[in-house]
Amino acid sequence: MKTIGYIIQKEFKQIFRNKGMLPIIFILPILQLVILSNAATYEVKNIKFAYIDSDHTSSSRALLEKFNASSYFDILAAYPSHKQASSAMLAGEVDVVLEIPYHFERNLLKEKTADLGITINAIDGAAAGVESGYINQIIQGYNQEVRISYMDASQRVFQPVQIASVPSFWYNTTLDYKTFMVPGILVLLVTMITLFLSGMNIVREKEIGTLEQINVTPISKSQFIIGKLFPFWVIGMGLLTIGLILAKLIFNTPMLGSILLLYLYTSIYILVVLGMGLLISNFTDTQQQAMFIAWFFMVIFILMSGLFTPIESMPKWAQIITEFNPIKYFVEIVRMVLLKGSGLQDIMPQLLKTLVYAVVMNGLAVWSYKKVN
Amino acid sequence: MKRFIGFITKEFYHIFRDRRSLFILFGMPIAQIMLFGFAITNEINNVDIAILDHSKDATTEEIINKISSSKYFTIKQIITREADIETVFKKGKIKAVLNFEKDFSRNLIKEQKANIQIITDATDPNTANAITSYINAILKNYQQSKNEDIQQPYQIIPQTIMFYNPELKSVFMFVPGVMTIILMLVSAMMTSISITREKELGTMEILLVSPLKPFQVIIGKVVPYIFLSIINAAVIVLLSIFIFKMPVEGSLFLLGAESVLFIVCSLALGILISTIAETQQAAMMISLMGLMLPVILLSGFIFPISSMPTPLQVISNIIPAKWFIIIIKGIMLKGVGMAYIWKETLILVGMTVFFIGLSIKKYKIRLE
Numbered sequence: 001m002k003t004i005g006y007i008i009q010k011e012f013k014q015i016f017r018n019k020g021m022l023p024i025i026f027i028l029p030i031l032q033l034v035i036l037s038n039a040a041t042y043e044v045k046n047i048k049f050a051y052i053d054s055d056h057t058s059s060s061r062a063l064l065e066k067f068n069a070s071s072y073f074d075i076l077a078a079y080p081s082h083k084q085a086s087s088a089m090l091a092g093e094v095d096v097v098l099e100i101p102y103h104f105e106r107n108l109l110k111e112k113t114a115d116l117g118i119t120i121n122a123i124d125g126a127a128a129g130v131e132s133g134y135i136n137q138i139i140q141g142y143n144q145e146v147r148i149s150y151m152d153a154s155q156r157v158f159q160p161v162q163i164a165s166v167p168s169f170w171y172n173t174t175l176d177y178k179t180f181m182v183p184g185i186l187v188l189l190v191t192m193i194t195l196f197l198s199g200m201n202i203v204r205e206k207e208i209g210t211l212e213q214i215n216v217t218p219i220s221k222s223q224f225i226i227g228k229l230f231p232f233w234v235i236g237m238g239l240l241t242i243g244l245i246l247a248k249l250i251f252n253t254p255m256l257g258s259i260l261l262l263y264l265y266t267s268i269y270i271l272v273v274l275g276m277g278l279l280i281s282n283f284t285d286t287q288q289q290a291m292f293i294a295w296f297f298m299v300i301f302i303l304m305s306g307l308f309t310p311i312e313s314m315p316k317w318a319q320i321i322t323e324f325n326p327i328k329y330f331v332e333i334v335r336m337v338l339l340k341g342s343g344l345q346d347i348m349p350q351l352l353k354t355l356v357y358a359v360v361m362n363g364l365a366v367w368s369y370k371k372v373n
Numbered sequence: 374m375k376r377f378i379g380f381i382t383k384e385f386y387h388i389f390r391d392r393r394s395l396f397i398l399f400g401m402p403i404a405q406i407m408l409f410g411f412a413i414t415n416e417i418n419n420v421d422i423a424i425l426d427h428s429k430d431a432t433t434e435e436i437i438n439k440i441s442s443s444k445y446f447t448i449k450q451i452i453t454r455e456a457d458i459e460t461v462f463k464k465g466k467i468k469a470v471l472n473f474e475k476d477f478s479r480n481l482i483k484e485q486k487a488n489i490q491i492i493t494d495a496t497d498p499n500t501a502n503a504i505t506s507y508i509n510a511i512l513k514n515y516q517q518s519k520n521e522d523i524q525q526p527y528q529i530i531p532q533t534i535m536f537y538n539p540e541l542k543s544v545f546m547f548v549p550g551v552m553t554i555i556l557m558l559v560s561a562m563m564t565s566i567s568i569t570r571e572k573e574l575g576t577m578e579i580l581l582v583s584p585l586k587p588f589q590v591i592i593g594k595v596v597p598y599i600f601l602s603i604i605n606a607a608v609i610v611l612l613s614i615f616i617f618k619m620p621v622e623g624s625l626f627l628l629g630a631e632s633v634l635f636i637v638c639s640l641a642l643g644i645l646i647s648t649i650a651e652t653q654q655a656a657m658m659i660s661l662m663g664l665m666l667p668v669i670l671l672s673g674f675i676f677p678i679s680s681m682p683t684p685l686q687v688i689s690n691i692i693p694a695k696w697f698i699i700i701i702k703g704i705m706l707k708g709v710g711m712a713y714i715w716k717e718t719l720i721l722v723g724m725t726v727f728f729i730g731l732s733i734k735k736y737k738i739r740l741e
Contacts, residue, residue, distance in 0.1 A: 042499040125541030169495035318412035
């Protein structure tokens with residue numbers, strides 16, 4: 001026990017002695033949490049909107065006024081012709097072009113139907129879908145007004161049936177992305193720091209040759225590993241604490257569930273990550289290799305965690321792969337506990353899987369660590 | 374010049390001798406682009422929902438059938454009490470509950486109006502929003518089929534054209550992004566370790582007493598990695614064309630030239646990091662921790678930049694990946710030429726010059 005104490009002391013000294021690393025470990029993640037959480041939004045706003053009004057009537061102006069009044073659209077320019085509008089779209093200056101054709105008003109009144117041309121830059125397919133929805137909503141609203149003002153009373157008695165749907169957004173009534181993203185990004189940062197630090201730690205001693213010195217001491221395998229990993233576990237928990245405080249203070253993230261439960265889960269989760277880091281350490285010879293492998297898994301873990309894109313939308317085989325992604329469980333749990341107030345019962349499946357994961361990872365890591373080369 | 378070539382040869386030997394790193398360098402980008410090209414999508418599919426039906430009549434049954442037959446939704450559970458909504462949401466699998474009011478059919482016939490509540494788990498606002506609008510579309514469709522005999526006069530018909538990506542495939546959005554991230558991170562990471570490694574292992578002193586000039590050492594370090602990254606870039610472009618059916622509307626040559634520019638820019642950034650950092654660990658932490666999330670989040674790869682708060686939009690301008698993503702999307706999907714992307718190209722050139730200049734200035738010819 002005393003031996004472990006000394007190793008831990010040595011590790012902490014090494015960490016805090018390295019003045020270059022300290023800001024990377026503590027300040028960089030915090031800065032990223034505070035700044036980048038604002039960036040992660042799928043909300044479609046400030047749509048770059050341009051129009052071609054070939055009609056120039058009171059109707060076309062009334063329709064454009066509707067777009068002007070909507071907060072989603074930034075009306076940028078009126079183009080006299082199609083050619084200029086497409087060139088602007090090619091250059092990326094506009095994303096939506098509304099074309100009001102010649103005789104729009106006349107057709108609407110005389111023929112009772114009129115066309116409108118809408119061109120959307122659809123490279124971002126999801127955003128294009130949303131934009132198209134907004135546009136149709138505005139046009140429909142305008143259409144309704146036209147009908148009411150032109151139809152006489154006798155035409156209006158004919159009532160169509162209507163299914164009225166009332167949306168109700170639970171747990172996040174204002175659909176605030178920060179509520180959703182802050183806990184997830186916090187999870188990422190805790191994972192990245194602990195994985196990278198533990199993954200590079202032992203391999204560094206290998207590379208600069210100090211590992212041999214430790215191997216010839218009477219320190220046992222398990223003492224060494226526990227001593228090595230414990231400081232990172234503390235750093236991980238510390239980061240979580242700082243992150244939660246900032247989330248509360250800056251983003252006012254709701255924390256409905258038990259924070260204690262979150263700590264219980266995190267304490268097990270960090271073991272998974274540390275075991276993984278140790279395993280990487282064992283199978284590599286240089287810090288460079290260790291880093292590449294850690295990076296490879298990290299990018300996969302991040303993008304397949306359900307943090308930025310929903311897991312349910314992935315193909316079946318990809319969903320099976322995500323079952324082996326520890327970040328996925330942590331992201332789910334942190335959101336469930338903080339935002340929905342889920343209890344121990346609700347998170348039991350994830351908790352158990354993480355526990356098994358921790359045992360397997362650390363078992364493998366300890367087993368593959370060799371004192372003798 | 375001969376000395377310089379000798380130095381570059383040495384760098385190549387270093388890289389090719391380390392088989393494991395080499396394998397990782399080439400294998401991983403391929404594995405990642407395959408995985409992500411297929412797996413990442415922000416479309417909504419197979420969402421699990423639950424039904425709370427207070428009327429259980431012919432109309433509600435018809436609507437439920439319509440919803441369960443769409444590819445977007447799977448009806449996982451039928452619940453009977455309002456209190457159960459909370460329970461299913463807390464378990465986390467069910468993302469929405471459809472709540473039909475009592476006497477749905479009767480209301481629809483007698484009062485021409487019936488109510489349905491779409492309750493979503495809005496912890497994920499994007500999914501919640503999409504679910505609501507998809508269900509609304511299904512309901513609207515159903516309502517229209519009921520109203521078929523009623524003609525609406527004064528109809529405005531929007532004719533929408535989805536440019537560049539008519540099927541709204543999210544692959545078009547994500548493949549350029551993944552390609553950028555891989556190139557940027559691999560290149561920056563590779564070079565950031567190269568100089569620090571020499572520092573840490575003590576071989577830096579040998580380089581310093583050699584007659585090589587600082588800029589020769591730096592260029593010599595970058596050249597081998599340029600070759601490696603170009604191979605990487607070519608493989609990724611081929612994969613995206615043949616496997617993900619990404620079009621290349623513009624010039625393939627221009628795409629290649631721009632990719633080389635971006636690679637050089639990332640490598641230069643890596644060199645800059647390595648002249649600042651003292652240990653390999655610090656260098657890698659900066660290039661990983663410092664670059665990974667900002668590049669993913671601020672480059673417009675997943676989240677649209679125009680929706681971000683203004684300060685972040687300003688910050689996003691210093692991310693080289695942002696400009697490169699605009700360039701590849703332009704060339705591959707819009708088919709534009711230099712006339713439309715010269716500004717972005719110039720910015721990347723400027724950044725590259727800045728990074729290289731700064732690293733030559735920062736490069737210390739004496740050890741402390």
